[in-house]
Amino acid sequence: MTDVSADWVLPVDGPPIEGGLVRYEGGAIVEVTQGRAERHHADAAIVPGFVNAHSHLEYAMYAGFGDGQAFGPWIATHVERKNRLERDDMIAIARLGVLESLRAGIATTADYSFSGAAATAAAELGLRAIVYLEVFALDPAEAERQFERKRALTEESELVHIGVSPHAPYSCSLDTYRWCLSLGIPVGTHLAESANENEWLEHGSGPLQGIAPILVPPTGKRAVATLEPVLGPDLLCAHCVEVNTDEIALLAERNVPVVHCPRSNALLGCGIAPVAELREAVVRVALGTDSPASTPSFDMFEEMRTAIYMARARTKRPEALLATDALRMATLDAARALRIEGQVGTLTPGKRADLTVVSLAGSPYHPVEDPAAAVVYGGSPERVLETIVDGNTRYANEDNEQWREVRSTASAARQRMLAPQP
Template sequence: MTADTITAADIRINARWLIPIEPADVVLEHQAVLVQGDRIAAIVSQDEADARFRAKEVIDLPSHVVLPGLINMHGHAAMSLFRGMADDLPLMTWLNDHIWPAEGAFVSEAFIADGTQLAMAEMLRTGTTTFSDMYFFPEIVAQLAHDAGMRAQVCFPLLDFPTPWGSGPEEYLSKGEAFIKQWQNNAFIMPAIGPHAPYTVSDEPLSKAVALSQATGAPIQIHLHETAFEVADALEKSGKRPTERLAELKVLGANTQCVHMTQIDESDVALLKSTGTHVIHCPESNLKLASGLSPVQTFRKAGVNVAIGTDGAASNNDLDLFGELNTAAMLAKVVADDASALSAHEALAMATIQGAKALGRDHELGSLAAGKLADIIAVDLGDPFLQPVYDPASHLVYSNHGRQVSHSWINGVPQVQEGKLTRIDVPDLMLRVQGWADRIREQQTS
């Protein structure tokens, strides 16, 4: 062997098991992932890696499964500071009587910064490498994610009424357009438009959001068909289902992500399919708020792309996407009355390649392949309570917890090593979080 036959790499990851996601339903054994710069250079057997590559750093993971970083396609990151504040309430009571008043009292730039960092720490620690956020002060969320080296779709808010971020639709759209221009084409930040829901955004702002999306390429993410009341109220007031109204306004399309979608009939499925609109499934939030059950298998059979999100920690109450996958897989079987619905591999695809498709970035994210960005996680299946391991994919969905994530890389940069965050000062963050908890608790009891 001569020196010119050896290829240099920055990192070599030796994996006991590897799930590439594409091709589907595949588990490989004793593979090596070679990373050069921010990209995957090669995935080969460990024997072939010995012969062909020399790496600056070699990481041996003898009891681990390696897979693409998870993509959490919907949440409200800073609401982690409201975790457990108003549990066991229906959606509109939860929003009107508790969440919106608390937001009015506490949401500020500092609140957003600390709450977002808390959410990012939890997501990174449990395997998420890309997240989507829809909340106030998106410029702060974007800067924090960028500085931490975490990928994020950040949706600026759009509503008919004032919030801490703006006075109304005109200001939201003006600030949002500037936000999109600031972050467009950034490797980490994907700016997007976040009209809250059909019942909080009127036709004119929605039409302007569509025009802005078409002019800039920014995606639209909107809560849609979250509850039976939402659909019934729309029918009573306009004679149209919310999906029909959004289709007429050209909100639906291949660059639009509809979150929740629990109240569905055949016309809704047909509209989503014909327009290429994506669905974001948030099963645990939907269950906890008794919002309804999304017919994931119906969407999948119709060819609608379904990704997954945790929603915010105020309605979940965690951001562990592996836990969300467990719930999604179990729930899909009951809703479809079919134990084979949403297999473990299919659930993992929802949190990886299907999230990447919703972002329009499946050419570089969502699976492990040479040339794709090096967003990679490793999950340790060596715990005694995870034994024996017959099928690593099944274990990840049905037996695993996100805290089994031992390593994480984004763009080839380590974010988690041996279960420890590398770029977030957790003790300092916890001091700030406790300060917010004390203030919120005092306000609730006064």
């Protein structure tokens, strides 16, 4: 038995517990109650390990590429630079992504992986992950080849499971989506991320013309309508920025899990997803950081805050998204979107022992009045004291030789991407 306690415990599926204690054994939570353990974190809160519903760990070092570019040219810059990397570089960068995730209190990530390197890195460093191997293909036979090639380089483990990601409706055909959905593994895509996507699909125009040779021919329909035949509870859809009222109703009717990535959408100039409307209509709206290719970090606290800022600014309603809502989207709702709520997402006996300890000392929210607001508005990766995954402390806020090495190897890989081609 291991006990850990703090001034506050936020189980998320029940009210906050002042002076709370979490007891776990064999990687599973046994009890959540009032009490004080020998390992007590004063001026701190324990929350469920965050579930990041959309990441690309292997883009952890892609920060600042093409800053200010439109969505189409931005994608082209990334594709070109990614081609300069060897697989070892991709693993080195993915390791940094894992570290940065754990440092931000993330215990589970849903990672869309170009090379599969994310699976290797997550297994090595103990991050729980569903790694969706990306395919970009009009022909399902080509999708199968891409998937099998990547699948052969990855291994499943207790913490890491493999899924598949047909990239987007403009880079994969409906038949490719159908093939992916036939595999019986988790499937995730990008959907309605930008107006450029709708422009290409509807009219064959706009900045995506620059990469026309690798795209699906225009369908004459918007992104959501293009994917309509395959939309359902098994297709995780990241972004959904460019969705109108009818499209939100369709997503709800089909019980489609949606991932909201507000910082990524803002920084790429894609817009603000109608998250309040989506939450009112769709059962499962999760939160995801996306990757430093678009957002600056895997910082779930910043993501929760940005979700709140954007929702309130967009609707001009202060109650459009509350701190408790954002915390739920980063834990339980994300677990539900990934269909792993039986295992993670709340501090509940029987679930896996995934816990994040956040210090509130020195924050303006301490002494604590509203613990959820204190964690969401006052939290930051620097304030994460400990991230526990499956009962093992995978990150502790202290200087560490292993992490220094991870950072320097990833920096060297970034240098190779920045270097001009010979």
